[in-house]
Amino acid sequence: MTFADPSPWLAVFGRAHPVLLHAPLGLLPGLALLEFGAVLLRRPPPRGAVLALAWLCALTAAAAAASGLVWAGESNDGSPTLGQHKIAGLVLAGLCLVVAVLAFASSRGPFRIALVLACAAMFPTGHLGGEMTHGSDFLFAPLRDKKPPAKGPGPDGTPPPASEYTRTIAPILDRVCTSCHNPDKQKGELLLTTPEGIRKGGENGAVVVAGKPDESPLLARCLLPLDHDDHMPPAEKKQPTADELAALRAWIEAGAGF
Ligand code: HEC
Known part of the structure; x- marks a missing residue:
């Protein structure tokens, strides 16, 4: 040894x-x-x-x-x-x-x-x-680093409020989707961990159509019957709750901003 x-x-x-x-x-x-x-x-x-x-x-x-x-x-x-x-x-x-x-x-x-x-x-x-x-x-970084930290656009330096996406949508996707749609494992060539990934869509194109939740595969696939082949997340995986689906719908209706 x-x-x-x-x-x-x-x-x-x-x-x-x-x-x-x-x-x-x-x-x-x-x-x-x-x-x-x-x-x-x-x-x-x-x-x-x-x-x-x-x-x-x-x-x-x-x-x-x-x-x-x-x-x-x-x-x-x-x-x-x-x-x-x-x-x-x-x-x-x-x-x-x-x-x-x-x-x-x-x-x-x-x-x-x-x-x-x-x-x-x-x-x-x-x-x-x-x-x-x-x-x-x-040790001495706090003394040297007199430059103020990057500030948000707020007039008094308060950070901008977190977007609906950051506050609500990303955590939902994180809970039920990103185990398969992440940088290591992009099922359907779809990345749901970043705004860029969501904007880009999957192998069949866009997954969100701003203002049109029912035409947005991101939500529409979740609304398909559980036994439908295209249902997301796959039936045996943890599913979004009704509240989470409502939040996704509201976010897409409001323009799916980041
Ligand atoms: C257990 C793994 C898994 C989970 C969890 C999962 N997916 Fe998928 N997803 C897949 C696979 C595999 C495909 C590709 C096959 C297909 O299109 O059905 C896919 C494809 C998709 C597509 C189609 C992409 C394209 O352009 O073809 C969308 C949209 C999608 N998933 C959304 C979601 C959403 C939203 C969630 C969470 C609510 C989710 N997925 C959770 C495995 C998963």
């Missing part, structure tokens, strides 16, 4: 990386607070608590790093960000281990230096990791 071909449970462990990594991320600053807080208060740091926290931190950091390696193997993404994050994460986990070992030493100097270094290593590691999950622009 290799990292690139993990067993299902190993893969689950790898995918737990975004969860696991939060343990050392919280424990490490906690440890620093305990140690340096005591220094600030001119008290001896609580040795037992520091030791326990340092080892908890080292073990969870090791678990986070290991899961990260498994996950990286699965994703097979050779991006430079992943490579840098991997190195930063291994350095961080290594530093956490050093911190834990030095926590035993009676002289506090090396322990404190390692602790500060480990805390510092969290920033590039976390940043590079976040860049992969959220995109490199994520």
